[in-house]
Amino acid sequence: MMWHIQTSARTMMRLTAFLIANLVLFLISAVSVAAQETVIQVNAAEWPPYTKPGLKHQGVIARIIREAFLESGYRSELNFRPWKRALIEGQQGKVDAVSFSVRSPEREAIFLYSDQLFSMTRYFYHLKNKPFDWQELSDLEGKTIGIDLGFSYRPELEEMAQNGLITLLEGRHARNSLQRLLTGRIDLFAMSRDYPEYVLKTEFSPEEANQITYHPTPFEEPEFFLLFGKVNPRATEYRDAFNRGLAVLRQSGRFEQYFEESRRGDYLPDK
Template identity: 35%
Template sequence: MSEAFAQEGVQVVYKWVPWKRAYKDTQTGNYDATAAWVPTPERKQLFLFSDTMYTNQKVFFHLKNYDFDWKTIADLQGLSIGGAIGYTYGAEFDKAAKEGTLNIQWTKTDKQNFNKLLAKRIQVFPQEVEIGYGYISEFPAEQAKLLIHHPKPLMQTTHHLIFSKKLKKNTKLVQLFNSGLKKLKDSGKYNDFITASRSGKYIQAK
C-alpha cells in the first residue's frame, strides 16, 4: 500500500487496531481507509473499493514426490487431507467435509499440518499460497525443498483497500491508489513483493 501511494506522492500513516474497529471507524470516517477486505454486496454499499490489491488463492500443498492431481472435489475422496479447525475451504469442500465424504484430519494450527505432510501422515493440505510458503520458509532448507503446491486453486478471493464514503477526498484517493498500484505492476515491483512474500521475508522481519 505504501509503495502504491508513494508512486503518486502520497504518504501513508498506519494505525493498528482490531479488524472490527478498523471496519467500523473507517465506515464512519475516522480513518480514510482500511485493508484488506473481500468485496460483499453490503460492503460495496458502505465503502469505495480499490482495484484488486492481490488475489488470495487457497491451494493444496503436498510433498514433491507425491504424484497429486485433482479437478473436482470428488477427486479428493480417499485422500488423507489436513485441515485447520475453524477455517473455511469453500462451500463445496466444507459441505463434503461435513457430510463425511472427505477424510479430513483436523488440527489446531497450520504449522501442525505442514509437519504432518513432512511426516507423511496426511497427503495434502489446503492453505493460502503466500501464507503456506511463509510457513515453509520456517523449516530447515532440506525439509522446505520437499514441499510444493498444486497450481489449481481450491478457492480464491480478491482483496482490496476500502475507503470511507463519508470523506469526499476519498474519491480522489482511490484514483491515486489505483494509479500507483498499476505503476507497481507495470514496473515489475509488484511481482518482486509477491516473490519476497513467498520466501518468508516479511514474516522473518517481524
Template identity: 30%
Template sequence: MRYAFLLLVLLFGNLHAADRVRLTNGEWPPYLGESLPHHGVASRIVEEAFASQGIAVQWEFHPWARSLKMAEQGLRDGSAVWLNNPQRQQHFHVSAPVVESGYYLFHRKDDAFDWSGIDDLRGLRIAGTRGYDYGDAFQRAEAAGDLEVMRLTSDEQGLRQLLAGRVDLFPVDKVVGFDLLYQHFSPAERRRLSFHAKPLRSDSLHLLLSREVPGNAELMARFNRGLEQLRASGKISQYLLEIQQPLSLY
C-alpha cells in the same frame, strides 16, 4: 479577523488530511506484517501508489477482525488488503487488484495425491485455518459435512499437522506457505512436502476505503491512478519477484 483565522485553520487542516491516509493492517507475511521490510510487499505497493499521488500512509496493525471493523465504521480511512465481495462493497470503496493470491493443496511427498474437483477430497483429512475462506465449493462441502476439515489457529500449525501425519492436506497461499516453510522449518522438513499444481482458489486482493469517510471516493480514484502507474513501471512485478526468489521447498 478571528473568523478569517478559523477559516485558514479549516482549509489547511483539510489539506493536511487529504495528504495523509490512515489504514489498518495485519499479519500475513510476506504480504503484510508490522516488522517486515516496508511492512510487507502488499503494504509497499499500497504505500508507493499513494505516494505517487502525494499522499502519505499512516499504518496501524491490529488483529484482522478489528482492522476490518475499524475501517468499516470509519474510525480509520481504510484497510489493506482484502478479498472483494458484495458485502464489502456495501461498506467500502474497493480498489483495483493490488496483488494476486493462489491457494494450493499442500501434501506430503510420500502420500501421492491428485484431484480435479471437490468430490475428490472426500474421505481425506484436511486442515484449515480458522476464519479462512477456501472458496464456495469447499466451504459448502465443509458446511454440509462432506469434507472432514480440522480448523486450526494458524497456517504454521496446519503445516506442522501435515508433517506430523495428522492430516493429509492443507490449503495455503503458495507464497505464504513457502515463506512459512523457509522461515520456520528445516530444509529436511521442507523436502518432505509438495503441493498440487491445481489451485484450490485464485483471487485478487484489494485496498478497502470506508464509505463512512467523506472524500474516500476521490481518494480511491487517486489511489487507483497511482497503482496503475506503479504497475506500468514494472515495480510491482519486481517487488513480487523479490519476495519469491529466496523461497523454496528444497
C-alpha cells in the same frame, strides 16, 4: 487622453491575468501541500510475506500500498491489527483503509473497493510420502483439509464440509496447518504458495520443509482489494488516488519487480 485610457486598460488586463495565474498556482500548490500533509491510515493484519512488521518495507503489499499513495501525492502508514479489529475500525471510519480482502456482498455494503490489488493462486499442500492427485472436487472426498482462520474459500468447499464429504480444520496461522500436516492431523492444506513457502523457510527446519510439497493443479485464484469505509467522507478521494498510483506501479514494472524481490527472499529480516 484616449491613448492613456487604452494603456491603462491594457495594464489592468495584464495585472488581472497575472493575479489570476498566481491564484491558480497558489491553489494548486495548496492542494498539493494538503495532500502531502495528509497521512492516510491503513489497517493491516499480519499476513507474511504480504504484510508483517519486521520485514523489509513491512512486506511486499505494504510497500505497494505506500508507493501507490505516494504516486498520487499522499503519505500513508500501516497499523497492524488482528484482522477482525482491522475490519471493524475501517467500518467505523477510525482508519482510512483496510488491507486487504476479497469481495463479498456484506463488505461491499460497507466499503468501497480499490482496483484489484493482487491475486493469489491457491494449491493443496500435502506430504511427499503421501501421494495425492486431484482434478475434480469429488477427488477430495474423505480428506481432512486445513484452512486459515479469516480467509475466504470457494463456497463448494464449505458445502462439501456441511454435507460430511470432507472435514475442514481451521488454523490461526499457516504454521499451525503446516505442523498439522507434518503430524498427520490433516491430509491437505489449501493456501497460496507465497504464504506457506515463507513460513516453511522461516519457521521450520530444512528437513521438515523438505517433507512438504503441493499439487500443481490450482484450487482457486481469489482477487484481493484495498477497502475504504464508506462512512469516511474522503473514501472516494482516497480510493481514486490509490487506483491512480497503483496503475503507475503496474505500468512502470515496479509492481512485478517488488513481487519478484519478495519471492527471492530480499524482504526477509536477515537481508
